[in-house]
Amino acid sequence: MRILTYATHSEGTFPDVARHPMVVVLGYGTPWKGYLHRMRVILEALHRIPNEEVVVLVDAFDTIIKKTAGLQEAFLAFDCEILVSSETKSGLSKWVPSAVFKYYQRRIFGTCKGGHTANCGLLMGYAGALKALLARIAKGGSSDDQRNLNAMCEDFPELRVDEDSVIFENCEDRAQAAASRAFFCGLPGSLSGPRIIRAIGDYAGFLAVELSACGIVLILLLFFAVRHTMR
Numbered sequence: 001m002r003i004l005t006y007a008t009h010s011e012g013t014f015p016d017v018a019r020h021p022m023v024v025v026l027g028y029g030t031p032w033k034g035y036l037h038r039m040r041v042i043l044e045a046l047h048r049i050p051n052e053e054v055v056v057l058v059d060a061f062d063t064i065i066k067k068t069a070g071l072q073e074a075f076l077a078f079d080c081e082i083l084v085s086s087e088t089k090s091g092l093s094k095w096v097p098s099a100v101f102k103y104y105q106r107r108i109f110g111t112c113k114g115g116h117t118a119n120c121g122l123l124m125g126y127a128g129a130l131k132a133l134l135a136r137i138a139k140g141g142s143s144d145d146q147r148n149l150n151a152m153c154e155d156f157p158e159l160r161v162d163e164d165s166v167i168f169e170n171c172e173d174r175a176q177a178a179a180s181r182a183f184f185c186g187l188p189g190s191l192s193g194p195r196i197i198r199a200i201g202d203y204a205g206f207l208a209v210e211l212s213a214c215g216i217v218l219i220l221l222l223f224f225a226v227r228h229t230m231r
Contacts, residue, residue, distance in 0.1 A: 017058065054125070086163050
């Protein structure tokens with residue numbers, strides 16, 4: 001088993017992620033070319049891994065690796081080929097009503113199985129199954145990997161959502177991550193100038209009506225409330 005992550009530079013939790021002995025860092029020192037390019041780089045790495053090996057894919061900037069002992073056994077207990085995390089928390093959930101959060105989350109990214117919005121920042125599975133999934137994501141109808149993942153979830157009967165946060169938990173903050181019993185915790189992405197600029201270009205097209213009604217500042221806050229996997 002190995003853990004793959006993609007990072008063009010160091011930010012957020014990357015130093016701790018990169019130090020883990022199971023982690024392989026991809027793309028470091030290269031220019032950022034978008035979410036789908038990231039998927040293609042990871043896909044190239046997967047093609048060098050045996051189909052039967054279990055691989056974990058984690059976000060480089062917003063992930064806390066809490067433990068790995070017993071990870072493969074926990075995955076096998078799900079009896080699936082691909083396990084994805086559920087997008088459940090945000091850094092603004094204390095101030096943004098749940099109904100508003102869920103509306104924008106589903107409006108931007110859609111939903112996976114059971115009404116859950118799957119998060120591309122934390123997922124795992126057999127390398128062979130992940131190759132098929134990532135190939136579809138890279139050729140999806142959107143430039144956003146998470147949107148593509150949720151759009152095609154139902155096409156993969158062997159895919160399950162970790163709805164009880166057994167292996168993956170997307171947490172509201174570091175305090176919740178510290179208390180989590182999951183193997184991996186995702187944190188809300190931090191605000192920065194480059195991320196704000198990129199968010200406008202990446203997601204404004206999905207929210208034309210909301211932008212005209214609510215204003216750019218509110219929408220940007222909501223972007224970062226639902227996006228845990230910003231690079």
